[in-house]
Amino acid sequence: MEYALVTGADRGLGLGFVRQLLLKGFTVFAGRYASDREGLSELKQQYGERLHMIELNVAVDDSVKEASRLVAIHTDKLDIVINNAAILGDIEASVVDELD
Template sequence: MQKKWVMVTGADRGVGLSLVKQLLDQGYHVFAGQYQQENDNALGQLKASHKERLQVLQLDISDEESVKLALDAVSAVTDRVDILINNGAILGDIQATVQDELDFAEMEQVFRVNTLGALRMSNGLIEPLLLSESRLIVNISSEAGSIGACRRTSWYAYCMSKAALNMQSQLIHNQISEQGGKVMVIHPGHVQTYMQGKLDTTGSLTPDESARHILQLVENRLKLDDVEQGLMLTDYAGNVLPW
């Protein structure tokens, strides 16, 4: 049986780490993009127990050279990647409004990660993806990127970068759907993560719960033969959100 490979970015902790764990449990081979460089970490522990089924790659998706090195490492192992999960993201300032002093340099970095980082990965892996059976790109977006549902007065970097990710997803969908490719755009829910620098205990979902929902949506999508299905922004439960 041919190996099934999945690439997950932002796999150090939170939803990304939970996705890696559950994908391994489902029998996938996984490339896990690791941004932080601690020696004693959860990915290292997973690697020890899963050996060749988990490849941990140092990966800063905002950096062109880092992405190139990671992609070279992927191509050294396989010529096909079945699923790319663009999960890596940062938050940026969520307090400042248009009447405050805005940190534009920080905003640019958020875009380099959340929007351009995902595009770097999709661009770099598009041919291995289209050679696979699944041919699926999963972009982890957010309800914060929904213009139709927006009620915020701040979160400039995060909201705008996720809205741009949604547009990116549509552009890619328009291209690869003609070649059997599929794109999903998923809001993972309000998750208990460390994106604000400390654990957000107000989140209604644990990372494991969010990842389980996401992978169920992925499984459902892979079962559909209709590659022409229109692209939608959905939440972790499958509810459609306005663009």
């Protein structure tokens, strides 16, 4: 079985990635920020246990840790990670600055 994680999976490109991965037979963990979107719910009805919807705000460390914990309940590996979520913030800051 192959596993994928898609962030920003509520709509647009993220939702499209989720749909295509499900069509290709993946089990997908869909990180969603807005829980009231219909697209993922429709896919959940169609694909059942192959789609796991996870509340995920990539700008909040605790949210990312909880998402990681939830994924680890089902698998110890991810074959594909699509980071489609955006973080609004200081344009002068960088990821490297955050890691230091």
